[in-house]
Amino acid sequence: MTIHDFSVKSAGDSDVSLSAYAGSVVLIVNVASKCGFTPQYEGLESLYRDGQDRGLAILGFPCNQFGEQEPGMxxxxxxxxxxxxxxxxxxxxxxxxxxxxxxxxxxxxxxxAPGDFGPSAGPLYEHVKASRPEALGTDEVKWNFTKFLVGRDGGVIRRFETPVTPEEVKFEIADLLD
Known part of the structure; x- marks a missing residue:
């Protein structure tokens, strides 16, 4: 099984098969509009513009599960x-x-890619510890802007927790695009 076996809903509520991204390096990110990490959109867009011609796809998935920071339609x-x-x-x-x-x-x-983060995540770790302690030590997504890097074959390569910026994953992505 790979991400290519899944379909998701577009913002217009139509089905989109992720098989359309076969052969692409994909970064999947849960996003939110009213989060302290929302400025990561800028870095994600920059990555996308720099890499789309070489096979990079970035897929954003709005989620309102973290502090109701994505309340809009x-x-x-x-x-x-x-x-x-x-x-x-x-x-x-x-x-x-x-x-x-x-x-x-x-x-x-x-x-x-179960991932987890500890005290090295700084203030976000403390926030999750205080607001969602049950999530620590599990495979749950801990907060908005968690990133999953997927290879051209559709297999998950790695998970990057929220504090890791798009600029910090740029070089790992570049290696996959070459």
Missing amino acids: DSEIQEFCSVNYGVTFPVFGKVEVNGPGADPLYAYLRAE
Whole structure:
């Protein structure tokens, strides 16, 4: 199984098969408009513009599970991304990434790259520890802007936790695009 076996909902509620991204290096990110990490949209867009001609795809999935930081409707999210950050990579329909309602894609991503972070994550670790202590030590997505790097074959390579910026994953992505 790979990400190519999944379909997701577009912001317009149509089905999109991720098999369309076969042969691409993909960075999948759960995003939010009202988060302290929202400025990562700028870095994600920069990565996308620099790498799209070499086979990079960035897929954004809005999620309102973390502090209700993505409260808008899909159309409002699309407008926010375009107007505030000039986002040109696909931002899909809102999903859940954890719990019984988790999108099957995210259940797969979490199982393939469980990830975790500790005190080295600084203030975010302290925030998760205080607000979602049950998530620590699990495969759950801990917060907005968790990133999953997927190879051209659709297999999950690595998970980057929220504090890791798009600029910090740039070199690992560049190695996969060469």
